[in-house]
Amino acid sequence: MTDNTLIETLSKMVSEGRNPDTMDIDLLSSYDIVKRINQQDTLVPIAIEKVLPEIAKAVDAITLAFQNGGRLIYLGAGTSGRLGVLDASECPPTFGVDEQMVVGIIAGGQDAMFRAKEGAEDSLTLAKEDLIQHKLSSKDVVVGIAASGRTPYVIGALQYANSIGSPTVSVSCNPDSDIAAIANIAITPIVGPEALTGSTRLKAGTAQKLVLNMLTTASMIRLGKSYQNLMVDVKATNEKLVARAQRIVIQATDCDHAQATQTLEAADYNAKLAILMILTGLDKTDANQQLSQHNGFLRKAVES
Helix, strand or coil: CCHHHHHHHHHCCHHHCCCHHHCCHHHCCHHHHHHHHHHHHCCHHHHHHCCHHHHHHHHHHHHHHHHCCCCEEEEECHHHHHHHHHHHHHHHHHHCCCCCCEEEEECCCHHHHCCCCHHHHHCCCHHHHHHHHCCCCCCCEEEEECCCCCCHHHHHHHHHHHHCCCCEEEECCCCCCHHHHHCCEEECCCCCCCCCCCCCCCHHHHHHHHHHHHHHHHHHHHCCCCECCECCCCCCCCHHHHHHHHHHHHHHHCCCHHHHHHHHHHCCCCHHHHHHHHHHCCCHHHHHHHHHHCCCCHHHHHHC
């Protein structure tokens, strides 16, 4: 794509437009600058609300993939790629899942998390190579993230995923984007032009973060990774998380601290197992068997 063509393409994008509400932002005090940015940020949840049906469809696809042994693979460049890696990295400690269940891939590799490698996003073939390296299969769901909706790296990823039968999802912030046309499910929150023109790490980045939070959190809840609204599969890998596991057991069962600690120790600090043991009186072996019979879904195990 020539420079003139790219300039013309960018000029038509909502996310690249000039915001009429911030034309004087360079003249404002620090307080007024952050107030103006905050005013723009309030538009993000409104935009998200309008695409909840599409987010729910993506959650259904991801949940089905997990149930069939597949993975969720995020893929993007720059800020979008970093957000995918961030959300993926939070899943193991939060939900106690394997590190390969949710994967984040960023154009340019691990170094691009810390140093911009924006040129990597211009390749249509690099993403295919990355997905092949990660052994993408038709069981996996690929979520391509690009605020602009035109990033070649993400386009290449979605095209390759489609070619092997992997369900595909796009997350972009421009209407009628290239990646929305390619993906099976298109999530397109339109947040409007940024407070600082073209800086899509602002509203667009916030919108993407909210969407990714929903995709993983809702999918994990559908898998039984919560009891009521408690994260019962949290991994107690440090002092804070041990304390959190104790508190979760207390909140779920109304037991005292001593019983929570004693039962957690007996359950190898598996909060879900400890809760079931306290609520049902089952020992560790029987409680484990009960959980297995209900595919780890604690509420169903308790109610049975």
